[in-house]
Amino acid sequence: MAVRPYIVGNWKMNGTRSMLSEARSIDRAAERLIKVEVALAPPFTLIHATRKEAGLIGVGAQDCHAAEGGAHTGDISAAMLKDSGAGFVIVGHSERRANHGEKDADVKAKALSVLAAGMSVIVCVGETEDQRDVGKAESVVARQLKASLPEGEVVAEKVTVAYEPVWAIGTGRTPTVDDVSAMHRSIRQVLIGFYGEEAGAKVRILYGGSVKAENAAELLGADDVGGALVGGASLTADGFLGIVAVAAEMQES
Numbered sequence: 001m002a003v004r005p006y007i008v009g010n011w012k013m014n015g016t017r018s019m020l021s022e023a024r025s026i027d028r029a030a031e032r033l034i035k036v037e038v039a040l041a042p043p044f045t046l047i048h049a050t051r052k053e054a055g056l057i058g059v060g061a062q063d064c065h066a067a068e069g070g071a072h073t074g075d076i077s078a079a080m081l082k083d084s085g086a087g088f089v090i091v092g093h094s095e096r097r098a099n100h101g102e103k104d105a106d107v108k109a110k111a112l113s114v115l116a117a118g119m120s121v122i123v124c125v126g127e128t129e130d131q132r133d134v135g136k137a138e139s140v141v142a143r144q145l146k147a148s149l150p151e152g153e154v155v156a157e158k159v160t161v162a163y164e165p166v167w168a169i170g171t172g173r174t175p176t177v178d179d180v181s182a183m184h185r186s187i188r189q190v191l192i193g194f195y196g197e198e199a200g201a202k203v204r205i206l207y208g209g210s211v212k213a214e215n216a217a218e219l220l221g222a223d224d225v226g227g228a229l230v231g232g233a234s235l236t237a238d239g240f241l242g243i244v245a246v247a248a249e250m251q252e253s
């Protein structure tokens with residue numbers, strides 16, 4: 001696993017102010033678990049409050065619009081997110097790709113706007129079940145990466161990749177450790193080809209898809225897994241901290 005694993009909770013469209021107590025508990029525990037980098041991506045409406053309540057952990061957003069501003073009713077720009085306290089933005093989540101028709105080019109434009117606003121970006125990629133069944137998982141993910149990632153060696157330090165097999169998100173199903181290892185090795189090769197040997201080696205690759213405390217050691221222990229993007233299990237401090245604790249223990253052993 002990475003020197004300092006990165007565990008990110010994606011609250012999706014969940015959470016009102018009553019959920020800030022979960023963020024506070026996570027933040028308090030993060031003080032003890034310094035070997036792990038912990039972050040939460042609450043809905044837009046809670047970013048500012050989460051940043052105020054949770055001073056130690058990273059706080060980010062789940063999406064943004066690619067434009068700097070203008071006539072885009074209901075959308076939020078990267079600069080607005082930064083202003084509200086976000087330090088990173090997740091782009092290209094499979095739910096955005098599926099529910100909002102986002103293509104790789106849209107994801108790349110969003111990633112560029114996040115970097116231009118001075119934040120870091122988590123770019124999500126992952127194959128569908130059909131694509132895996134016909135043996136195309138690695139080629140699909142490689143194609144998504146090449147078309148979604150922002151270019152340039154300097155940006156590599158601000159980019160994290162999240163590999164999230166679509167069929168594993170919210171389903172309770174996960175790939176085998178061997179499949180995760182093979183995919184992460186393949187992603188690393190793409191990153192090295194894209195950013196060059198040195199910069200490509202620095203990009204963190206998270207695994208996401210039905211991670212919970214019970215399977216975290218297995219999944220985080222797969223080759224080149226630098227942490228996890230966690231959906232359902234991040235909605236309670238107990239569930240999320242269970243995963244963070246596993247990552248911390250793995251650093252100690």
Ligand code: PEP
Binds near residue numbers: 169172231233
């Ligand atoms: C996600 O939505 O990014 C995710 C990984 O969800 P879950 O952990 O619920 O599968």
